[in-house]
Amino acid sequence: MTILVRLIYASKVSPQFGPMDMRDILGKSRHNNTQAGITGLLVMADGYFFQALEGDRSAVHQVYAKILRDSRHNSSVVLSSAEIEKRLFTDWTMGYVLRTEKNRPLFLSYSADKYFDPMSMRAQAAEMLLADIGEHARQIGGTESAV
Ligand code: FAD
Numbered sequence: 808m809t810i811l812v813r814l815i816y817a818s819k820v821s822p823q824f825g826p827m828d829m830r831d832i833l834g835k836s837r838h839n840n841t842q843a844g845i846t847g848l849l850v851m852a853d854g855y856f857f858q859a860l861e862g863d864r865s866a867v868h869q870v871y872a873k874i875l876r877d878s879r880h881n882s883s884v885v886l887s888s889a890e891i892e893k894r895l896f897t898d899w900t901m902g903y904v905l906r907t908e909k910n911r912p913l914f915l916s917y918s919a920d921k922y923f924d925p926m927s928m929r930a931q932a933a934e935m936l937l938a939d940i941g942e943h944a945r946q947i948g949g950t951e952s953a954v
Pocket residue numbers: 828831832835836837839840849856858860870873874875876877878879880901
């Protein structure tokens with residue numbers, strides 16, 4: 808039986824992270840996630856990664872365990888991990904959104920201060936923010952090729 812879950816975590820981008828790393832991560836993610844039936848959204852903003860992984864519980868935890876070993880980020884914190892009725896990101900094997908000056912207000916909409924700090928967000932705020940970022944990305948034309 809498939810138990811569908813959504814796991815959300817935040818981590819810090821490593822100092823040695825380079826311009827080609829995101830292309831590599833998205834390429835691998837989209838390939839691997841398609842095989843594993845995982846969908847989600849990856850956000851990079853202000854030195855943080857912020858990601859939702861949705862799919863079968865064991866598949867999601869396996870990919871998260873792999874992500875944890877990746878030296879391109881560190882200090883990962885699980886913000887939320889819960890069973891879900893349906894996916895939020897059915898359309899993306901791994902959508903990608905980068906914070907820009909244009910979408911800055913959206914990123915700050917659930918923050919208590921003027922800095923975006925996903926690592927200190929509560930589960931519900933993290934879920935709502937990722938849903939809003941995904942919806943905004945769809946409205947402006949999707950994220951799949953935004954690298
Ligand atoms: P290989 O590419 O053969 O990698 C083998 C090992 O080397 C892995 O442990 C990998 O972490 C490490 N590695 C590979 N390339 C590099 C590099 N350039 N620098 C440092 N270490 C490296 N993968 C997914 O499948 N799905 C995701 O949704 C996903 N999201 C990610 C989000 C973030 C923020 C980061 C940093 C990585 C993410 N990854 C994701 C990548 C993941 O961490 C693994 O690198 C990837 O899944 C390994 O693919 P592979 O099994 O084909 O192994």
